[in-house]
Amino acid sequence: MKFRRGKLCAWIVSLLIVFGITTPLPAQTRVAIGVTETMETFNPYGDSVSLLYGIWCQVMGCLGTYNFDKGDYEGMLAERWEVKDPNTWIFHLRKNARFHDGSPLTAADVVHSFNRIRTDPQSKQKQNIAPIASAAAIDNYTVSFTTKEPTAPLLEYLFDRFIVTSKAIYDKYGADVADRKYPIGAGPYKFKELIPGQRFVIARNLDYPGMKEKKQAPDEMIFRIMREPEQRVTALLNGEIQIAQFIPPHLRDRVEKHPASKIAPVDAVEIMFLAMSPKFKPWDNLLLRQAVAYAIDRDTIIATLLKGEATRLDGPIGAGQYGYDPNLKPKYEYNPQKARELVKQAGFPNGVDVDYYTPVGRYTLDKQISEALVPMLRAVGIRAKLLTPEWATLWADVQAGKTPFYYMGRGSVVDPSVALSQYFETGGSPRIGYSNPKFDKLLAQERQTFEPAKRRKVLAEAMSLLTEEAPAHFLWRHQMLYGIAKNIDYKPTPSGRMFGTEIRVLR
Amino acid sequence: MTAYLLRRLLGTLPVLLLITLLVFALLHAAPGDPASLLLSDATNEADVLEARQRWGLDRPVHVQYLKFISAAFTGDLGRSFRFAQPVTELIAARLPATIELAALAVLLALGVAIPLGVWAGARPNSWVDNLGTSVGLFGISMPNFWMGIMLILLFAGTFHLLPSAGRSTYGVAGSQESGFYLLGSLAAGNWPAVKDALMYMVMPALTLGANMVGILMRITRSSVLEVSHEEYVVTARAKGLAQRSVVWRHVLSNALIPIVTVAGLELGTLLSGSIIVETVFAWPGVGSLLITGVTSRDYPLVTGLVLMYAATFVVINLAIDALYAIIDPRIRY
Numbered sequence: 001m002k003f004r005r006g007k008l009c010a011w012i013v014s015l016l017i018v019f020g021i022t023t024p025l026p027a028q029t030r031v032a033i034g035v036t037e038t039m040e041t042f043n044p045y046g047d048s049v050s051l052l053y054g055i056w057c058q059v060m061g062c063l064g065t066y067n068f069d070k071g072d073y074e075g076m077l078a079e080r081w082e083v084k085d086p087n088t089w090i091f092h093l094r095k096n097a098r099f100h101d102g103s104p105l106t107a108a109d110v111v112h113s114f115n116r117i118r119t120d121p122q123s124k125q126k127q128n129i130a131p132i133a134s135a136a137a138i139d140n141y142t143v144s145f146t147t148k149e150p151t152a153p154l155l156e157y158l159f160d161r162f163i164v165t166s167k168a169i170y171d172k173y174g175a176d177v178a179d180r181k182y183p184i185g186a187g188p189y190k191f192k193e194l195i196p197g198q199r200f201v202i203a204r205n206l207d208y209p210g211m212k213e214k215k216q217a218p219d220e221m222i223f224r225i226m227r228e229p230e231q232r233v234t235a236l237l238n239g240e241i242q243i244a245q246f247i248p249p250h251l252r253d254r255v256e257k258h259p260a261s262k263i264a265p266v267d268a269v270e271i272m273f274l275a276m277s278p279k280f281k282p283w284d285n286l287l288l289r290q291a292v293a294y295a296i297d298r299d300t301i302i303a304t305l306l307k308g309e310a311t312r313l314d315g316p317i318g319a320g321q322y323g324y325d326p327n328l329k330p331k332y333e334y335n336p337q338k339a340r341e342l343v344k345q346a347g348f349p350n351g352v353d354v355d356y357y358t359p360v361g362r363y364t365l366d367k368q369i370s371e372a373l374v375p376m377l378r379a380v381g382i383r384a385k386l387l388t389p390e391w392a393t394l395w396a397d398v399q400a401g402k403t404p405f406y407y408m409g410r411g412s413v414v415d416p417s418v419a420l421s422q423y424f425e426t427g428g429s430p431r432i433g434y435s436n437p438k439f440d441k442l443l444a445q446e447r448q449t450f451e452p453a454k455r456r457k458v459l460a461e462a463m464s465l466l467t468e469e470a471p472a473h474f475l476w477r478h479q480m481l482y483g484i485a486k487n488i489d490y491k492p493t494p495s496g497r498m499f500g501t502e503i504r505v506l507r
Numbered sequence: 508m509t510a511y512l513l514r515r516l517l518g519t520l521p522v523l524l525l526i527t528l529l530v531f532a533l534l535h536a537a538p539g540d541p542a543s544l545l546l547s548d549a550t551n552e553a554d555v556l557e558a559r560q561r562w563g564l565d566r567p568v569h570v571q572y573l574k575f576i577s578a579a580f581t582g583d584l585g586r587s588f589r590f591a592q593p594v595t596e597l598i599a600a601r602l603p604a605t606i607e608l609a610a611l612a613v614l615l616a617l618g619v620a621i622p623l624g625v626w627a628g629a630r631p632n633s634w635v636d637n638l639g640t641s642v643g644l645f646g647i648s649m650p651n652f653w654m655g656i657m658l659i660l661l662f663a664g665t666f667h668l669l670p671s672a673g674r675s676t677y678g679v680a681g682s683q684e685s686g687f688y689l690l691g692s693l694a695a696g697n698w699p700a701v702k703d704a705l706m707y708m709v710m711p712a713l714t715l716g717a718n719m720v721g722i723l724m725r726i727t728r729s730s731v732l733e734v735s736h737e738e739y740v741v742t743a744r745a746k747g748l749a750q751r752s753v754v755w756r757h758v759l760s761n762a763l764i765p766i767v768t769v770a771g772l773e774l775g776t777l778l779s780g781s782i783i784v785e786t787v788f789a790w791p792g793v794g795s796l797l798i799t800g801v802t803s804r805d806y807p808l809v810t811g812l813v814l815m816y817a818a819t820f821v822v823i824n825l826a827i828d829a830l831y832a833i834i835d836p837r838i839r840y
Binding site: 030032038040041043046048121122124125126127128130193195196197198199201220222224225226227228230231234235237238239240389390391392393395396397399410411412418419422429 | 537538539540543544545546547548549550551552554561589590591592597600601656659660663664667670671672673674675677786787788789791795796799802804
C-alpha cells in the first residue's frame with residue numbers, strides 16, 4: 001500500500017511537472033467595455049465612427065496616432081515621415097512590422113489600403129484620403145502620398161484613420177472572404193470575434209513590438225454594444241463590464257458612490273457652437289452676431305446646467321487640440337449691457353425676432369441648454385423662438401444651408417484645419433455660408449505652411465479673425481464621463497478611441 | 508382546407524404590397540437624407556452625391572419603389588445603406604434572436620396566463636380569481652420599457668442575479684452558427700451555454716410576455732366562466748365527474764377559440780413590443796435593427812423589416828385560422 005501511494009504521488013508530481021501546473025499560469029485579464037456605437041460589418045473600411053477606427057487600428061494597424069498628452073502625432077506602423085515637397089509626403093514604415101500570420105507589412109499593403117478605401121463600394125472612409133491624389137510604394141518600407149494641393153494638416157486626415165490591411169490576403173480571397181475569414185492585421189491586438197449587433201472581441205498580440213513589456217494591458221478586450229446609459233451603468237455596477245462609455249451627468253453619482261467604480265472625465269474633441277449664418281438676415285449684421293456672443297453667460301450654464309462638466313471655449317478650440325492658443329483674442333465675456341447696446345447699434349432699437357433651432361437628445365442636455373439660452377438672448381433684445389425639429393430634419397436643413405441660427409457640435413476636431421474649412425471657408429459647405437477672403441487666405445496659407453510653429457501662428461490668426469467675425473459663437477467642449485471599475489487604470493482620450501495599450505489592469 | 512389557406516395566402520399579397528407602398532412613401536416623405544445622415548460629418552458634397560447615386564436615391568421615388576418591389580418578388584430586399592449588406596442577410600442574422608426571445612415570452616405567457624385564467628374562471632371571486640385579476644391588470648397596465656428597466660435595476664443592479672443586457676457571455680455562448688443560442692446549445696447538450704442563454708433571456712422574455720399574460724389571463728377567465736354555465740358542463744357535473752376533469756376536458760376545450768384568437772393577435776403585438784424590449788435589453792434582434800434603420804433613414808432595411816413583420820403577422824393569423832379547425836371539428840373550410 002505504501003508503495004502504491006508513493007507511486008501515485010510520483011505520477012502526480014511527474015504530471016504536474018510535465019504539464020507545468022506547478023508554476024501557476026498568470027490569469028488572463030479581460031476588460032469588457034460598454035459602448036454606444038453599433039458594430040455590424042467585418043469590413044474595416046465599412047464604418048466611420050471613432051470607436052471602430054480605434055478597434056481596427058489596434059487589430060489591423062494604423063500609420064500613426066495623435067498623442068493628446070504630448071499634443072503631437074506619433075507613429076504606429078510608420079516610424080517617421082517627411083514632407084519632400086509641398087505636395088509629397090513620404091512615410092517610412094517600421095521594418096519589424098509583421099502581420100499576425102508572420103508575413104511582413106510592406107509599402108504595397110499601404111498602397112493597397114489607400115486604393116481599397118477609395119474604391120471599395122462599402123467604404124465610408126473616402127473623406128480621410130480626400131486630399132490625396134495618389135499613393136506609391138517607393139520601396140518595401142517607404143510610401144509616398146501625393147496630395148492634390150499642399151495639405152499641411154494631412155496627418156489629421158490619416159492618423160487614427162488610415163487602417164492598413166493585407167494586400168496578399170485581399171488578392172487571394174477577395175474583400176468579403178478576407179474580411180470575414182482572415183481578419184489578420186499587424187496591430188497590437190488580434191481579432192478574436194465579431195458578432196454583429198453584440199460584441200467585438202480582440203486579444204493581445206505579444207509579437208507586436210513593445211507589447212510584452214506592457215504586462216498590465218488587458219489580454220482580451222470585449223466591446224459590448226449597450227446603447228442606453230442605464231444599461232451601461234447597471235452593467236458596470238454589476239461587474240459585467242469594466243469600462244462604461246459616456247455616463248450622463250445625472251448618473252454620475254450612482255457610479256461615484258459605488259465602492260467598486262469611479263468616474264474619469266475627459267474634455268471631448270467635439271466643439272459646441274451657435275451658428276449664425278451671415279447669408280440670412282439679420283445674421284448678416286456683424287454687431288448682432290457679436291451681441292449674441294456677449295449675451296450668453298457660458299460660465300453659468302457650465303456651472304449649473306452642465307454641473308461643471310464642460311470646458312469653456314474662447315475661440316474654436318481648447319487645450320489639447322492642435323494649434324490651441326490660450327491668448328487668442330477676442331474673448332467674449334458675459335456682458336448683457338454691451339450686448340443690448342450692440343443690438344441697438346445693429347439697427348434694432350426695439351429688438352429683433354429670430355428663429356433658433358436646436359437638436360434634441362443629440363448632444364448632452366442640448367434642449368435644456370437651448371432653453372436656458374433663449375431668455376439670455378431675450379434679455380438683450382434678441383427675441384429667439386425655440387424650434388426643435390427631429391435630428392434628421394434639422395441635420396438635412398443644416399447641411400443644405402437652410403438654417404440661419406442653430407446650436408450644433410462638430411466632433412473629431414484634433415487639428416482644426418478640416419473643420420474650419422468645412423464650416424467657414426468659402427465653398428467649404430453651405431452649412432453656415434460665411435465667406436471672408438481674408439479668412440480663406442489664412443486657411444490656404446496654413447495648409448501650405450509645413451513648419452509647425454509657423455503653421456500654429458497662422459492658424460491662431462485665422463481663428464482670431466473667425467472669433468472676431470462671429471459667424472459662430474464658440475461655447476464649450478463637453479466633458480465625457482467614463483465609468484471605470486476601480487481595478488482598471490485608464491485615462492480616456494478626448495477622441496474616444498480606446499487602445500488596450502493605454503489600459504492597465506491592476507491585478 | 509388547403510385550398511382555403513392558399514386562397515387566404517394569395518389574398519395577403521395585395522395587403523403586403525400596400526404595406527410596402529405605404530412604408531416606402533412614408534419614409535421618403537419624412538425629412539432627412541440618408542446620405543447626409545450616414546456619411547461622416549467630414550464628407551464632401553461630391554461623396555454625398557456619389558452615395559445618393561449609388562443607392563439610387565437620385566431616381567424618382569416611383570422608380571425606386573418599382574425596382575424594390577420587382578426585386579422583392581425574387582427574394583431580394585436590396586442592400587442596406589447603413590450596413591452595406593443585403594437586407595435579407597441582415598434579417599436572417601438577427602431573426603433567430605427575436606424568434607427565441609418571442610418563443611420564450613409566449614411560453615412564459617401561456618404557461619402563466621392559461622392555468623391562472625382557468626383557475627380564476629373556475630372559481631370566480633375566490634382568492635385565486637383576485638390574484639389572477641391583479642396579475643392580469645399588472646401585465647396590461649405596465650409599459651414594457653418601464654417594466655424592463657425595473658427588472659434590470661432589481662435583478663441586475665440590486666441583487667446581481669442576472670446580466671443586465673446582451674445575449675450571451677463571451678467564451679460561454681453555444682451555437683453561433685445558426686443564431687439560435689438556446690436551441691443550439693440544448694441540441695448540443697452544452698449545459699453551461701443553455702444556462703447562460705437562459706440567464707440573458709429571462710428578463711427580456713418576462714418583459715415581453717407580461718402584457719400577453721395580462722390579456723390572455725383575462726380572456727381565459729371570462730371564456731371559462733362563460734362556458735362553465737353551458738348545459739353540457741352542468742350535465743358533466745351532474746354525472747359526477749371530478750372538477751378537474753370537468754374544467755380541463757369539457758370547459759377548457761370549448762373555451763379555447765377566443766383564447767387562441769386573442770393569443771394570435773397578441774403575437775403580433777408581441778412582435779412590435781420586441782422593438783422596445785430589444786432596445787432596453789440591448790438584445791440583438793430585428794427590433795433593435797429596425798430602430799437603427801429608422802434613425803439612419805435606411806430605406807431598404809426599414810422597408811424589408813416592415814415587410815417581414817407584416818408577413819409574419821399574416822402567417823400567424825393564417826395559422827390561427829387553421830388551428831380553429833383542429834380545436835373545433837365543427838369548423839370546416
